[in-house]
Amino acid sequence: QPSLQQQIEELRKTLRHHEYLYHVLDTPEIPDSEYDRLFHQLKALENSHPEFITADSPTQRVGAKPLTSFSQIKHEIPMLSLDNVFNDDEFMAFVKRIQDRLPFSTENLTFCCEPKLDGLAVSILYENGKLVRAATRGDGQTGEDITANVRTIRNIPLQLLTDNPPARLEVRGEIFMPHQAFENLNEMALAKGEKTFANPRNAAAGSLRQLDPKVTRQRHLMLNAYGIGIAEGVLLPDTHYDRLQWLHSMGIPVNKEIELCGGIEQVLKFYRNIQEKRPHLGYDIDGTVLKVNDIALQEKLGFISKAPRWAIAYKFPAQEELTV
Numbered sequence: 357q358p359s360l361q362q363q364i365e366e367l368r369k370t371l372r373h374h375e376y377l378y379h380v381l382d383t384p385e386i387p388d389s390e391y392d393r394l395f396h397q398l399k400a401l402e403n404s405h406p407e408f409i410t411a412d413s414p415t416q417r418v419g420a421k422p423l424t425s426f427s428q429i430k431h432e433i434p435m436l437s438l439d440n441v442f443n444d445d446e447f448m449a450f451v452k453r454i455q456d457r458l459p460f461s462t463e464n465l466t467f468c469c470e471p472k473l474d475g476l477a478v479s480i481l482y483e484n485g486k487l488v489r490a491a492t493r494g495d496g497q498t499g500e501d502i503t504a505n506v507r508t509i510r511n512i513p514l515q516l517l518t519d520n521p522p523a524r525l526e527v528r529g530e531i532f533m534p535h536q537a538f539e540n541l542n543e544m545a546l547a548k549g550e551k552t553f554a555n556p557r558n559a560a561a562g563s564l565r566q567l568d569p570k571v572t573r574q575r576h577l578m579l580n581a582y583g584i585g586i587a588e589g590v591l592l593p594d595t596h597y598d599r600l601q602w603l604h605s606m607g608i609p610v611n612k613e614i615e616l617c618g619g620i621e622q623v624l625k626f627y628r629n630i631q632e633k634r635p636h637l638g639y640d641i642d643g644t645v646l647k648v649n650d651i652a653l654q655e656k657l658g659f660i661s662k663a664p665r666w667a668i669a670y671k672f673p674a675q676e677e678l679t680v
């Protein structure tokens with residue numbers, strides 16, 4: 357007969373596993389009702405033995421009480437913005453700037469190509485695999501502490517799914533509100549005579565700036581990771597794509613459209629392919645992000661003043677104003 361603590365730990369492990377299958381891999385193996393039953397079984401055990409409750413338990417996503425204000429966080433590694441291009445010629449000029457600085461021909465230079473989600477950039481810090489702090493990008497140097505709100509986002513694990521987590525790992529990504537959640541939110545707001553949001557990006561920003569995490573929790577936000585900041589006590593893979601796969605294997609959600617493109621032609625093909633998919637992705641994007649995949653080359657190429665020389669945001673032409 358397993359001890360009470362073993363029952364609790366076993367339930368937590370099971371719930372984390374199913375959260376990962378459902379929210380990160382989109383391949384649930386049990387019905388929602390079964391997940392709900394297990395969740396309430398854990399809740400009951402913890403309520404009758406509060407001394408066993410830990411912050412990383414799946415039941416601890418919503419903080420106790422609302423905050424009165426947000427404190428500031430200084431980013432140990434600045435969160436920089438990207439330079440933009442708006443047409444093939446400008447993109448080719450970006451590639452030329454890279455070619456001029458690399459000895460070999462960049463015909464077969466590999467790029468990691470990603471959709472550029474239109475949400476809010478955030479930094480999420482895990483210490484020994486546990487989510488300890490989350491912050492907005494802010495001005496790139498300093499952001500707001502939104503830890504309590506980020507903990508309510510269902511596809512963000514409170515604990516990394518690995519037996520030997522890094523001492524410290526900072527995950528960087530975009531928090532966004534899918535179209536369906538946005539439409540439901542505005543419909544509810546209209547019905548309650550409350551203000552509606554102009555677009556999903558504003559709705560996501562407004563939902564993260566809530567002082568009460570219970571409000572944030574109802575907003576169905578999601579994270580897609582796009583990079584790593586601080587990494588201590590771990591040897592990271594030496595390409596950007598492999599780093600994203602590594603994050604994904606530990607339960608961090610990564611966008612499924614991300615692809616490796618060998619050479620410029622494939623990159624431009626990716627850009628047009630995402631542009632075609634754009635109307636039915638189910639979330640807002642405003643272009644693509646194209647990064648030199650090899651980390652050593654990224655470091656060799658460095659940054660121009662504030663933006664990296666090794667990455668570019670290739671944006672779409674401004675969408676005709678959405679008619680609501």
Ligand SMILES: Cc1ccc(Cn2cc(C(N)=O)ccc2=O)c(C)c1
Pocket residue numbers: 374375377378379384385386387388389391392510
């Ligand atoms: C009542 C209820 C419980 C859970 C969920 C969503 N969900 C499902 C699973 C699952 N099936 O493995 C895992 C985590 C999770 O968050 C919904 C929508 C409704």
